[in-house]
Amino acid sequence: MLSINSETTRRKPNSVDAHVGRRIRQRRLWQNMSQATLADAIGVTFQQVQKYEKGVNRVGAGRLQQISKALKVQPCYFFEDTPDKNQSDGQSAANQTEIPPEVVEFAASEEGIELIKAFSRVGDNDVRRRIVMLLKSLSAHEW
Template structure:
């Protein structure tokens, strides 16, 4: 069988999901090895997912969601325009929890000013 007649193992959706996984992993400050450890896979497999070389199974998507502390729908939302938007109540709860951890009153005030400025746009 000629190489060009084979069905590709991955496509644009796989690449987009991989980019989302990489972006979230980096946001959390995790190495590929650390994420792989949480998932029970090698860093090479994480690398293949991130590059879109291998497709992410449904069960692995659930594991990734847990490991990356991001709902499955939010992982998929960036790559699937038909996916429902992230839950605003969940986002608000996460934002409030993070805001409560900011110790500096000046930083809290600056963040509040920023958010209020964004709302007025």
């Protein structure tokens, strides 16, 4: 009789799992929600939320549905901009721009989210342009 070891049948997280985890973190931060609050909403520990966000643990379909409800998005939100096979083969998908990892990382940080929220509330395009010029000028200096 063939015995199946549960470790060998368990699938390890992959790049899509890591992407979903990053999207969970981005949305949670955008909602100003702590890991503990999300954990309470979906019935897990905050450590489990950390593992989901880091891509260490896979998020099952039912759990993803709970997370999407708690974060007020559709489940498909977590799969937006998922790297596809064509991109991993070096071919770029149509209408998609390569975003450097450091930009994605900054946009997911607390500072990045605060900056994006504040900037998006500026309604005047001329003021927005001037803000960008100011930031470019500041970044040119050695601080």
